Amino acid sequence: MAVDKLIVLICTFGFFCCGHCQLNLSEGSPCSTNNINNGTCVRLYRCGSAVLTYLYRNAGFIDDKQLPGLPEICSYRNDGPVVCCTDCVFSEHDEFKESAIAPNGVLVSRHGPKAWKKCLDYFQRLPYPCHGKGEVELKRDWIEDNECHNVTLNVQVTVGGQDPKPWNFPHLALLGYGDTADAAQWLCEGTVISERFILTSAECTNAGVLGTVAYAALGLQSSVDYHEKWKIYNIKKIIIHPDYNEPSWYHDLALLETETQIRFDNEILPACLDVGFHDITIAEVAGVPSLNSDEIESKSNETEIETNDTKANDTTVNDTIANDTKANDTKANDTKANDTGMQTVFVDKLDRKICKGAYKPHNNLIHGYDHKTQMCYGVRKNGGDTCKRVNGSPLQIDQFRCQYTIIGVTGQSPDCGKPGVPDIYTRIQTYVPWIESIVWPDKD
Template sequence: MREHPPICTFKGKEPVVCCTDCTIVEDVRNIIFNPKTELLSMTGQKANDKCVNFVDKLDYDCKLNTRANYTRVFDPNSNCYEIGVNTETMPVVMPAPRESYLALLGYGNDINTAQWLCAGTIISEKFILTAAECLTKENVGSVRYVAVGIQKRTDPPRLWPKYNVKRIIAHPEYQPPSRYNDIGLLETTETITFSRAVLPACLHSDPNSTEVFAEANILVFDKNGNDQGSLKQVTLRQFDEFQCSIFYPPHAKLAKGYSDASQICYGDTKGPVDSCQMDSGSPLMATSKLFECAASILGVTSFERTCGTAGSSGLFTKVIHYIPWIESIVWS
């Protein structure tokens, strides 16, 4: 049986399998062919590769109605095989969207009477990404519990899957009450059990990416209407550096004002925005072209300038700025 040559490079999204010397082009043999997703590429970066593994192995909703078909055509002129991929969407009934990567943070001496005052994002089997200011709260002390798989804030907390916090890690340059470097990690004592309702998010981690996220989403618990307490997704637009610097001038918690290197701000210029309903530490997320199956986390909610008015904006810690620090702890 003839052995097929390795994949050597890509033409757009199509991997090219070459019969010639692969050393003259970038070696991208770490490609995962999953029949329910598009091609997934391992790059050697820890955050990227863990996301690839998660998307490949776990039950993200997008995989329920997707099938990828691969074709192979030999090109005699280049002496290469060209591998094509066609993604087909099958007519199946999809379940309601699940914001399965959200976690709530609990405080107090008893898990059954804990106060759930902040939020975070599941990013691995044992780690939650959150805001550093959430690690300790006045009057209630340090965060002690993590709840996941939450669809409605008004559900009895006894129904939520909960985990004890083993380790609390603030960014080493975080100095409260300042909101610079407002990012932290929580390690759970037990491994988080993944399911369709509880899944890790990906991190926007490629420093060379030119992808622009003009819009992104936040998660809020509805405080109005007939479905109070339900989790919903709200779309915000990105403000540019000049606008953010106007929204966030120097003050007590931002001595030098807005920092474009480590912060981003999103909001709505047309009408009231629900950022005032966000929990500190909750994710700002978007769909990346690299990982369309899972949310990519762009930011961590730090605080909002105003609440419920046109032009409201939320300030978020820029996750990509902190990827080396996150990787050194979560995937060391």
């Protein structure tokens, strides 16, 4: 398995597997690498070239043309190895100690909520499509006068302009109801976020006469997969957000704990949770558009989403989106279908005024649209609708077509995908502390 291969790589290139190559020198001692360059024994995290090489190799980057060789080990301290470093400048604050490698080789800080750290941890050890891929070069230039290496890290990142893959939901779960998995009815969806938990809407926890949700089917490679290809897990425990009150649309969120640990592979990978670090101007949903792809007028960049409550005002949704939407090579009205008709539909984040106008107070929303706990997105002209829109399905983003971040969970909408009525979602960022307290209660 890919995971097993990655573990081998970590052992092969990690400093902790090199006990036989110690120089038996204490920290601060002079040392030499390959008996050529003079260096100094310093802790790993003080040597920029060493720690960056270590981080990138552990993240799957093994091309020696991109990375220098690993330095020799002087000795070990309680907090890690002491290496023979030939850098011109040593770190005084261990700034790389809390660093990690994100998709496409981007160096990021691990500081943040538990969910962010888990996201980075998953990327390091699971076979995401862009694991170990990216335009990365760590250069060491020898400065003769100073007898040391000047270190430069170059990471080139291209965002946008990439077509969606045929199937972009390795984290998607179908939720089943019934006495047996074979006879179950699959009525809702959810998102795999850890080895034991699936995120969905609270209303998906019960299907009336069919009872509570009992099964989760994972490893879906198309919208019409045959059951024999599914990997089905029994649901052990249902945890509904404590503030949810049926049939209210507020706090419409739940966590499902599986009976056994979910086995990750190339077809099943967890999604990240939105913690406010990403641009969410344009997002993606899975849908079966009402229009044939040949009928889609992709040349149109206008937005003709209107609401009955905003027509009276001279404010149009088109003006709002024009102000809110950042320039992006991927147009929100572009869709790509796979062989089964399932499409990735791009949707635009709408201004809260538009959302409030579309969702005024009624029986299910006593106070109307709540921007703190909800969000709404709209489909551009002729961009197809998302009336596949199954409750509990994810609203997601991904800059690199690799590791997806869930920003919303599908709730109820009166006319899904209909131009003029934006779709409403539960805002994940607001609920991250609650999710963390259940999914990763013991993590720092």
